[in-house]
Amino acid sequence: MDASFWFMESAATPMHMGTIGIFEGPTDGFELPQLERLINERIAFVPRYRQRIREVPLQIGRPIWVDDDDFDLRYHVRGLTLPKPGSRQQLDELVGRLMSRPLDRTRPLWELSLISGLAGGRFAIVSKTHQVMIDGMMGIDILQVILDGEAQQSSPRSVGSWLPAPEPSGLELVTSALSESLAHPGIALDVARTAAKGVAAVVSDLGRKSLSAGATALTFARVAAEPAMTVTALNVPIGADRLLATADFDLAVVKNVRRGLGGSINDIVLAVVAGALRTWLMGRGVPISARSQLRAVVPISTANSGESVNSIGPVSAFLVDLPLGEPDSIVRLRQISYQLAQYQDVSHLLGAETMINMASYGPPTLHALGVRLASNLSSRLYNVAVVNVPGPQHPMYVADARLVGSYPLMPLPQNQALSISLMSYDGQLFFGVNADRSAIVEVESFMGCLRDSLEELTQAANMRGDRHQRVVETGETAK
DSSP states (O other), X not given: OHHHHHHHOOSSSOOEEEXXXXXXXXXXXXXXXXXXXXXXXXXXXXXXXXXXXXXXXXXXXXXXXXXXXXXXXXXXXXXXXXXTTOOHXXXXXXXXXXXXXXXXXXXXXEEEEEEEOOGGGOEEEEEEEEGGGOOSSSOOOTHHHHOBSSTTOOOOOOSSOOOOOOOOOHHHHXXXXXXXXXXXXXXXXXXXXXXXXXXXXXXXXXXXXXXXXXXOOOOOSOOOSSOOOSOOTTOSXXXXXXXXXXXXXXXXXXXXXHHHHOSOHHHHHHXXXXXXXXXXXXXXXXXXXXXXXXXXXXXXXXXXXXXXXXXXXXXXXEXXXXXXXXXXXXXXXXXXXXXXXXXXXXXXXXXXXXXXXXXXXXXXXXXXXXXXXXXXXXXXXXXEEEEEEEOOXXXXXXXXXXXXXXXXXOOOOTTOOEEEEEXXXXXXXXXXXXXXXXXXXXXXXXXXXXXXXXXXXXXXHHHXXXXXXXXXXXXXXXX
């Protein structure tokens, strides 16, 4: 699967994940040398971050990981400053430009940017990590090791000094690849086809074979021969430039909707997204009929009851048809809840109450695992990817600066002009929307549609609650 992500990348479809972390404090500021020192102390816990990829000559075998004998932390950790007034819109614009630029494929595939100058004395740490780096086993996101559950927590020191392992010669790589080809000819054929064509069908085939032994699992109740989608405004050829938008929502509001209307948090999130897409596409002049729908691929973390809450369980992908043609928000929610209830593995979905008790800061890695599944599917099978990961409901810190916002950003595969990712953290829902700049120029208006859609469900839940209360009071009066 790592090989498939390596080969499928192009200038228009860089395959890196992103996270915007916004912090407040400390009063004396947070400088680049502090971040460099913290990463230097903890990078041993993510050994992949000091490795680069080397291809086998003539691409006769899968690329391999080698230690970077010229590793320079200062190349990967950089400082930037926003001009005044340091607004969120300015931050989104800057990060959009950062996300548009592919990572240097000759070096370890990650970057961290410390962005100062945010309004209110805040600063941001923006991570950018290639999909091949994060597999949930050896590779996890670096944010998991630089964040702590308490302020001013002492940094765990790396054990011993690091010396890069000798890099194999070209002859050794060829010999090893030939040996692997003799032992596993099917894998060799897949790699050759993927490197030569880079088409989605080959990538999907290679990924399915890898998933059976990896940290993720692909689960479908059905995969239609033809995608059940009647709106295709989101599925157009894309360019290299990205346009981002971020927003915060009160998690208590979503829970109030759940109490009033039923369904899970994930059901409600998908219903909010469906309502927002309906309004937003209608505003763009896209005709919406009673049968209009968009198919979303929804990676969800799953686990058996016996699994440890401190480990990341497998991630399953579900195809959900969002009923854009349904004008009633309650009916949209019920239709989505019914679809998810039909999946055989739905009883094993890892609930938010379990995930928020994870010992480590897992959401970035879980988002990456979800994106692996979404990206591994042919774009002809779905219109949009929606990745929702519950996070810890207690504050997290880098040094003694508190994390007050965390916005995940997914890459865009071919013919996918929009991706939606979100996580819950410390009582809030944080949305990150990544869009192709040439295809979607009004991404901020989509955030407004998300707010309106949630407000519509909130009003419906409140009205139902008011009716229930009147029934109770009338019954008591009659008695």
